[in-house]
Structures are given as structure tokens and as C-alpha cells.
Amino acid sequence: MDAEPGLRARAAALEVLRQVLCGGRSLGRCLEARSALPDRRDEALAREICFGVLRRRSSLAHVLDVLLRRQLAADDSDVEIALLIGLYQLIYTRISPHAAVSTSVSLARHLGKPRAAPLVNGVLRNFLRRRGALSAGIARSGRPERSHPRWLVDAVRRAWPARWREILHANDARAPMTLRVNTARVGRERYLDRLREHAVEAWPVPHCEQAITLARPRDVSELPGFLSGEVSVQDAAAQLAAPLLDPAAGARVLDACAAPGGKTAHLLERCPSLELTAVDVDRERAGRIEGTLARLGLPARVRCADAASPGEWWDGREFHHVLLDVPCSATGVIRRHPDLRWLRRPEDPERLARRQSRLLEGTWPLLARGGTLLYATCSILPSENDDVIARFLAAHRDARVGPNHAIWGIATGHGRQVLPGDDGMDGFYYALLVKA
Ligand SMILES: C[S@@+](CC[C@H](N)C(=O)[O-])C[C@H]1O[C@@H](n2cnc3c(N)ncnc32)[C@H](O)[C@@H]1O
Known part of the structure; x- marks a missing residue:
């Protein structure tokens, strides 16, 4: 041709x-x-x-x-x-x-x-x-306010009146390539040395013990130790989930919206003895969890099912921890997915909030008393974040917000928000709930 x-x-x-x-x-x-x-x-x-x-x-x-x-x-x-x-x-x-x-x-x-x-x-x-x-x-x-659809500019402006321009500007920047070092195999400093030996410029990310950002994106085949599972590609904000949930050795953990398995793998790298069930409703994406775990040599029970309908897949044994990384508007990762701003519709955040609430309602009963549920989105809109948690807390007397001593991001009413570009990270929201 x-x-x-x-x-x-x-x-x-x-x-x-x-x-x-x-x-x-x-x-x-x-x-x-x-x-x-x-x-x-x-x-x-x-x-x-x-x-x-x-x-x-x-x-x-x-x-x-x-x-x-x-x-x-x-x-x-x-x-x-x-x-x-x-x-x-x-x-x-x-x-x-x-x-x-x-x-x-x-x-x-x-x-x-x-x-x-x-x-x-x-x-x-x-x-x-x-x-x-x-x-x-x-x-x-x-200008950034012209490179986003009007409804999205308005939504970001309402949500973050003091920072909306900065956020839109960050959305127009190129996303960095960030790695997660499997520190069970190689220390972060040692891996940075290896990158230097391969003439790859990189630096550690603050607040994330295992994260390294590369000065410029590379094909993973150029990264030493990628194939053998020493590193994975994952934004630093996504690497905040596993330390927040911080399960103890042997704990039963549900990763309820798990594909393609980035956070599943991180949880297991930190603590390989977990009894981890990874669920995703999308068959093709659920298959990718298995690919991720195979490369890293990590064990989990993977199920393709609707996490909010546990009758389909649950064995009845309660979990000590649940990670609920729900589908969302992805307004925190527009810099990584520039198509999103054109594909999303104004009604999406509200529609997604209903799905998020359903997932929260559906997985809460699977959590043991005293256990924790980490709710996560890569959205920067309160309608998918604090508002969902506030409604849930109002309806569930056995739920309260757990301690979060994080020093990254912004404290919101019930969780913490990272805005796109903060410390070089994607936009993410986390709320930790404890079951009484
Ligand atoms: C934000 S992504 C998860 C990313 C993943 N936690 C990671 O770190 O690699 C949200 C996932 O939720 C899945 N999902 C959506 N609705 C679901 C449901 N009802 N039950 C289980 N998974 C669902 C989607 O297929 C998608 O893979």
C-alpha cells in the first residue's frame, strides 16, 4: 500500500x-x-x-x-x-x-x-x-478551557473553583510513564541504578514507596526485568490503594472490580499469602487479570461475574478487606486518555454514580465486622466520590469512615482526592470505610 x-x-x-x-x-x-x-x-x-x-x-x-x-x-x-x-x-x-x-x-x-x-x-x-x-x-x-467540551469545563469548575484551570491544563499535558517496582524482588534504589546503567533517566515518586517515573515513555521491552516481573507500569496514584488497604498476611481480600489487575497484583506483591478473589464483569478484561498475574507469578482466584450479585460467584466466607475500584467517568485520567473528553456525555457522572452505589451496596454485606472497604475512583467529580460515600454512610449505621493518615492529596469530607498532575500523579479519589 x-x-x-x-x-x-x-x-x-x-x-x-x-x-x-x-x-x-x-x-x-x-x-x-x-x-x-x-x-x-x-x-x-x-x-x-x-x-x-x-x-x-x-x-x-x-x-x-x-x-x-x-x-x-x-x-x-x-x-x-x-x-x-x-x-x-x-x-x-x-x-x-x-x-x-x-x-x-x-x-x-x-x-x-x-x-x-x-x-x-x-x-x-x-x-x-x-x-x-x-x-x-x-x-x-x-487554551485548556477551549480544549474540553463546555459541560466538562463547567463540571470541573463547580467541583474545584480554585483549581479548575490548573486541572484542565494538566489534562492537556502528556501523562508520564510510571513504574511500580516489585520491592519483594528488587529495591527501588537498586532498580533506579539498573535504569541508570541502561541510560534510562528516572526518579522516585514522593509518597509512593515503589513508584518510579521515567523521564520519557519507553516500550516495556526496553525495561530491565519487565518480563520477569520486577516492574509493572502503573500510575503512582493507583499505587496508593494497596498501602491504604494494607491487609495482613493470610487475610481474605476481595478485589471487586479488578481488571486488568494492576491493584490486585500490587496487593499480592506486598503480601503474597493473601487469599485474594479478583472479580470483573467484563470477560475480555477479566482474562487480562490472569495475564498480569501470570507474568508476575502471583496467585489469585479470578472470577468473571457481577460483583454486586454475589450469588453468582461468592462461596459465603466473609472478606477481611474489599477493594472497590469502581467504573467511573475517569475525569482524573484525561491526560492519559485524551479521547475521554469527547466520548463522555454530561449525564455520565450521575449514571455512573448509580452504578457505583449499587456496587457499594452489593459488596458491603460480604465484608466481615471490623473489616475495611476501600472505595476508589479515577474521577475528580464529587458526584462520584464524596456524594456516593455520604449517601452510603447515611443509609448504613454499621459503616464509618476509617482513619486515613495519608499526607498526599486533599482531604474531602469522607476521603482524599489527588488532582491530575499533583506530585506528577493521575487524579484519584480514595475513601476507607470500616464495618462496625
Ligand atoms: C477502574 S477499572 C478497575 C481497574 C483495576 N482495579 C486495576 O487496578 O487494574 C473498573 C473495572 O470495573 C469493572 N466492572 C464494572 N462493573 C462491574 C461489576 N458490576 N462487577 C464487577 N466488575 C465490574 C469494569 O469491567 C472495569 O474493569
Whole structure:
């Protein structure tokens, strides 16, 4: 297919972006569902374009609106994406303008729309000619409050009136790659030395005993000891869960929304003698828990089931601890999933709050008296966090908020909130409940 160098990467990016922007599919799932391009540099460029176009979509769309003399036809959404890809390269990358324009024109032909090739060529060349005059508009439309849908800006502003701009700004940044060192096998300092020996720049994360952030993302195959389970990729905020729950040796633990198994694995790395049951309702994702545990050589009982319907999977023995890492709006991890801001709908947080309450109601009876339940979300919206916990506490006299001596994040009424970018972490919320 690929006579022109670089077309393969752009064509792959266009296909993924079409699935996300026209099909409403998640970027992560689309990237996983396809085979990576054979050339690593092509694959890296395709991903860079996908993430970049989604992060800068509204700014790019604004420029395109100014440049287009007429609306594109409804069935030309693929041509529009080819134009966004071209503009992204011209505005936000160091790719030569010649390569950006010529590969975009070839993309139009690759789409089987040779009649669109002169349009793509004309729009991108017009941009290059008028770049100076357009720069103020580009800067304005690139502001974080313009790179999120209105409803989301309003929701973040209501939730965090003093910090909303900072949060939106953090959402537009690139997420760092953070590792969790399996300190049962290798100390964090020793692993940092190993990275230095491999010329990988990295530093320890405050508040997280096992976390290391890399100066720039790498393929996991380049990380010493990855395959043998010495390290895993996991954001530092997600690494706060296991020490908060802190189960004792031999405790029975339920990880109720466990896939792909990041927190399950962390709990077991810290305490391999746990009797841990990991449940997830999504069959494909539940399979990934087994993959995670196999790489790390950790044992757990994995069940694909609805955690809130224990009749389907529970053996009747109460748990000493429950980790409830519920599905949520993921508004704390937008920097990692730039598609989320376009895929989420204004009604999602309330709809998800009902699911979260149901999971809390459904798993609470499985917890032994004196046991703890850690409620977690990667949301920054109180409607999915403190509000869910407040309603639950009001309805359950045997539930109270447990001690949380954490020094990270912000104390909310019932839990603690990390906002995106705080100490380099993703946005996360944790509330620890104790059963009387
Ligand atoms: C935030 S993710 C969990 C991430 C995981 N704890 C980790 O650290 O790797 C939420 C998970 O909840 C699962 N889920 C949603 N509804 C569920 C239900 N009713 N029962 C069990 N799992 C559910 C989803 O399939 C998804 O995998």
C-alpha cells in the first residue's frame, strides 16, 4: 500500500481516529485491537498523531473552520480527519511541512477519494501561507478551557473553583510513564541504578514507596526485568490503594472490580499469602487479570461475574478487606486518555454514580465486622466520590469512615482526592470505610 514513506503511520492513525471520532470507540481499545505497525518508528508516529489530534481537536477544528471555504459533505468525515492530521503535524510537531502536506494529500488518495486530494493540498498550503495571521486564533483556541467540551469545563469548575484551570491544563499535558517496582524482588534504589546503567533517566515518586517515573515513555521491552516481573507500569496514584488497604498476611481480600489487575497484583506483591478473589464483569478484561498475574507469578482466584450479585460467584466466607475500584467517568485520567473528553456525555457522572452505589451496596454485606472497604475512583467529580460515600454512610449505621493518615492529596469530607498532575500523579479519589 505504501509507496510513500510515512504514509503507513498516517493511514493507521486515520483509521484509529475514525473509529474514535465517528464510531465513539475508546482510543485504548482501538489501539489494542489492531496489530502494531512492523516498523517501531511508524507505530510511535501513528500513536503520537492519535493522541495529539485528540488532545488538540478543538484547536485544530477551529483552524480548519477558518480555512475551509465550504462545509465538507457528511460522508467526508475521513477527509476531515486527514486534514486534522495534516494540521496537527504542521502546528504541533517538527515534521517538515513538505512531508506533512504530501502525506496528507496521499491519505486522501489512500481513502479512495482522489477528488479530495486538491482540497487537502489547498487547505494545508493555505495554512502555511496564513500561519502568522492565524497564530493568535490558534493560541486562543488552544487554551485548556477551549480544549474540553463546555459541560466538562463547567463540571470541573463547580467541583474545584480554585483549581479548575490548573486541572484542565494538566489534562492537556502528556501523562508520564510510571513504574511500580516489585520491592519483594528488587529495591527501588537498586532498580533506579539498573535504569541508570541502561541510560534510562528516572526518579522516585514522593509518597509512593515503589513508584518510579521515567523521564520519557519507553516500550516495556526496553525495561530491565519487565518480563520477569520486577516492574509493572502503573500510575503512582493507583499505587496508593494497596498501602491504604494494607491487609495482613493470610487475610481474605476481595478485589471487586479488578481488571486488568494492576491493584490486585500490587496487593499480592506486598503480601503474597493473601487469599485474594479478583472479580470483573467484563470477560475480555477479566482474562487480562490472569495475564498480569501470570507474568508476575502471583496467585489469585479470578472470577468473571457481577460483583454486586454475589450469588453468582461468592462461596459465603466473609472478606477481611474489599477493594472497590469502581467504573467511573475517569475525569482524573484525561491526560492519559485524551479521547475521554469527547466520548463522555454530561449525564455520565450521575449514571455512573448509580452504578457505583449499587456496587457499594452489593459488596458491603460480604465484608466481615471490623473489616475495611476501600472505595476508589479515577474521577475528580464529587458526584462520584464524596456524594456516593455520604449517601452510603447515611443509609448504613454499621459503616464509618476509617482513619486515613495519608499526607498526599486533599482531604474531602469522607476521603482524599489527588488532582491530575499533583506530585506528577493521575487524579484519584480514595475513601476507607470500616464495618462496625
Ligand atoms: C477502574 S477499572 C478497575 C481497574 C483495576 N482495579 C486495576 O487496578 O487494574 C473498573 C473495572 O470495573 C469493572 N466492572 C464494572 N462493573 C462491574 C461489576 N458490576 N462487577 C464487577 N466488575 C465490574 C469494569 O469491567 C472495569 O474493569
